[in-house]
Amino acid sequence: MGRAELRWDPSDPKDPGPLIDIVIMNSPEVIAAGRLLGLEYPEARPLKALIDTGASITVISKTFATFCKLFTTSEGSEVRTLGGSYRCGEHAASVSF
Numbered sequence: 001m002g003r004a005e006l007r008w009d010p011s012d013p014k015d016p017g018p019l020i021d022i023v024i025m026n027s028p029e030v031i032a033a034g035r036l037l038g039l040e041y042p043e044a045r046p047l048k049a050l051i052d053t054g055a056s057i058t059v060i061s062k063t064f065a066t067f068c069k070l071f072t073t074s075e076g077s078e079v080r081t082l083g084g085s086y087r088c089g090e091h092a093a094s095v096s097f
Contacts, residue, residue: 004020006051018051019048019049019050019051020048020097021048022046023044023047023095023097024068024070024094025044025070025094027092027093034069041068049097057079065089068093071092072091073090073092
């Protein structure tokens with residue numbers, strides 16, 4: 001397993017936290033099967049992600065999930081954060097970093 005050390009100053013309000021570049025998209029198998037049916041998928045685009053080693057899930061915006069045409073696996077699950085509880089859709093995706 002790889003190891004990374006990232007600098008972060010939590011006392012600096014201009015420091016967004018430990019970020020890495022990732023790519024979120026459908027798996028190559030889903031894209032290949034969809035293209036056989038004539039579906040189109042956008043090219044993969046890198047984006048910044050905040051590393052949260054205590055998180056059990058990855059959260060992305062509904063807009064980005066729709067743009068990527070991610071397969072919906074559940075219409076809504078409750079996600080609890082320090083700021084409260086939220087209802088979020090669930091999607092299957094491939095995450096690379």
